[in-house]
Amino acid sequence: MKYLNTFYCPLTFLLIIFLLTNCTKEDHEKLRKEAFILKLVNDINADSLKSDVIWLQNMGTRFAFTDNRRSVAQKIKDRFIQIGFPDAEIDSFLVTKTYRDVLYEQWNYNIIAVISGTQYPDSLCIIGGHYDNILGTGDPFTIVPGANDNASGVAAALEIARVMKKNNFAPESKIMFIAFGAEELGLWGSKDFAASPDGFSQKIRFMLNNDMIAYEPADDPSGWCVNIIDYDNSHNLRADAEKMCTRYTFLNYKNDNTSSSRSDSYPFFTNGYKALFFASDKVDQNYHTLNDLLENCNFDYCREIVRISCALLADKN
Numbered sequence: 001m002k003y004l005n006t007f008y009c010p011l012t013f014l015l016i017i018f019l020l021t022n023c024t025k026e027d028h029e030k031l032r033k034e035a036f037i038l039k040l041v042n043d044i045n046a047d048s049l050k051s052d053v054i055w056l057q058n059m060g061t062r063f064a065f066t067d068n069r070r071s072v073a074q075k076i077k078d079r080f081i082q083i084g085f086p087d088a089e090i091d092s093f094l095v096t097k098t099y100r101d102v103l104y105e106q107w108n109y110n111i112i113a114v115i116s117g118t119q120y121p122d123s124l125c126i127i128g129g130h131y132d133n134i135l136g137t138g139d140p141f142t143i144v145p146g147a148n149d150n151a152s153g154v155a156a157a158l159e160i161a162r163v164m165k166k167n168n169f170a171p172e173s174k175i176m177f178i179a180f181g182a183e184e185l186g187l188w189g190s191k192d193f194a195a196s197p198d199g200f201s202q203k204i205r206f207m208l209n210n211d212m213i214a215y216e217p218a219d220d221p222s223g224w225c226v227n228i229i230d231y232d233n234s235h236n237l238r239a240d241a242e243k244m245c246t247r248y249t250f251l252n253y254k255n256d257n258t259s260s261s262r263s264d265s266y267p268f269f270t271n272g273y274k275a276l277f278f279a280s281d282k283v284d285q286n287y288h289t290l291n292d293l294l295e296n297c298n299f300d301y302c303r304e305i306v307r308i309s310c311a312l313l314a315d316k317n
């Protein structure tokens with residue numbers, strides 16, 4: 001082995017010199033960026049996602065008409081502050097809706113954290129998911145775990161925010177992390193944000209939505225698959241997400257678009273913005289029941305889906 005090393009080392013050295021001198025500046029930049037994205041996605045951690053889902057599940061209920069809704073929003077804001085976003089904000093909107101024969105008119109809340117853009121500070125890439133939950137039957141005012149639906153999507157935004165902050169990511173455009181309120185009552189938080197006249201909505205480059213991304217009961221990862229739902233104006237963005245899926249995860253992907261209007265990406269599409277919706281491929285048997293619990297989630301699977309959003313955000317910036 002000694003002989004081989006001394007023989008091959010100069011050759012390896014010459015090869016590196018050859019590659020370095022023949023790589024263009026663009027090649028270097030591309031390699032540097034890919035290495036950085038790899039670092040980011042490798043930092044996305046299943047245990048970290050799991051601990052955020054436990055924390056959200058243990059709030060008891062996050063149903064949007066409960067009296068604790070402001071304190072739930074405050075806790076999520078505090079979590080963003082804790083992971084390095086001291087300017088995290090609560091954005092209010094009004095919900096007017098009849099639910100089980102009672103008319104409610106109440107304030108509800110989106111929670112927003114940002115990383116500033118270095119080159120295009122007014123353009124915006126959004127990653128989000130709803131934090132409220134509901135029960136199909138039973139009393140959502142008392143207890144709803146909502147682990148997969150949708151603590152998993154909130155955990156995705158928190159985890160990407162944590163990893164980007166930890167690695168001092170300096171994106172070209174602003175990246176905004178949003179935990180949306182009152183999705184289960186009719187996409188109220190995302191509708192409010194996507195239509196809001198506060199200046200953000202005019203410059204949205206794209207929006208990535210994660211809703212129910214932790215359901216995968218199969219042990220064998222070779223069959224794991226993510227559903228990447230797109231819209232008429234976001235086919236190219238989906239193709240880019242598929243590239244990220246292949247490059248940075250071991251998941252298969254598909255696109256069935258059956259739920260395209262059923263989550264927070266939809267109002268962004270109807271307001272003219274590009275959006276994607278990432279979801280578990282399989283139908284969650286525990287959907288909107290008291291069994292939507294941590295122990296029915298698969299965090300190794302969830303981690304892979306989160307990596308796609310993280311890689312796409314970094315690749316586009």
Ligand SMILES: [Zn+2]
Pocket residue numbers: 130149150183211212263
């Ligand atoms: Zn949901």
